[in-house]
Amino acid sequence: MSRSDAPTGRIGAGGVLTIDLDAIAANWKLLAGRLAVGTTCGAVVKADAYGLGLAPVARALHAAGCRTFFVALSDEGLTLRGILPDAEICVFNGVEAAYARDMAAARLTPVLNHLGQIADWSTAAGAEPLAAPLSAMLHVDTGMTRLGLSEAEVKTLAGDPGRLKGIRLTGIMSHLSCADQPGHAMNGDQRSRFDAVRAQLAGLAAGRASLANSSGMFLGADYHYDLVRPGAALYGVAPQPGSPNPMGQVVALKGKIVQTRRIDTPCSVGYGATHRAEHGRLIATVAVGYADGFLRSLSGAASAHVGQTIVRVVGRVSMDLITVDVTDVPEQDVRPGAFVDLIGPRHTIDDAAREAGTIAYEILTAFGPRFARHYTGTGA
């Protein structure tokens, strides 16, 4: 595959999003390499692989050696089953009675979050004409108060394991609420609570234990257990905010210049007239806007590059356009049809997130369908 950064694809697109599948594979191997022998590295590919494309990303991760995948929705699981016929596919949101048979037929593993889901999956197991029981993971809440069995439900289940009739548990998991803050007391509290619940449910032989997401993996080996569930770090997000990012960058975004304007008389730029351009400035209008996921909160805040030169987004981000002060760039580099580097190795998704007042997860998942998408690397 071409490693050139020359934009290809739909000529008429306002932006070109390049996704480096080799970087995703390398990030998975880097994370897997941090684990003790016997600990499995899964991959979270929910929300269309964090907006980067489920099929190419899942194939690249599978080729890198990943065999356990996590999605949020059963629909995502069904789609992924069509892409990876043999992988283990776990569905965080669990099961709904109406879709249980489809999930069983596709050999999906729901993560059962409450007693109702346990009942629904057990019922499906009873109705299945299969000889083998249906697999499932169990989610226990240890302090997030979002998904997972409550303390009371754990007690009920421990006292009545018959509720799991027809179900073969393949794991027990929980989720950390403050893993990106290594000093936060919640981390240790949740780990202790997880150990206590596992002891309480020891009679169920629940299988592999799993606690860590990307950031959780960096809290230390005692957070790894048997199976880890990184998502964001695979896609280049810094797992420890404020520390050097060990992950390789995966995405690059270029925006196409539609028009440039040399300012003769000082004037305002964009909606709300929030930016004043002085005499002599050169403003480039670029065909990327908030409809493409270039968040409006980046108004007057984002930086970008043309060649080696740092440039700034000035004025409001509008639906289809941004305005960039390119005064410091050689004029031949900023003609209509030329590109501005909005996201890249020198201005990462974490940088953009900081400027937008959000997290890199939101930058990634917001990228819209109008961009020409260009995959590089194995499997592109």
Ligand SMILES: *Cc1c(COP(=O)(O)O)cnc(C)c1O
């Ligand atoms: C999304 C998610 C993950 C992955 O989290 P990252 O921070 O992206 O690594 C892991 N576990 C659960 C339960 C999740 O919802």
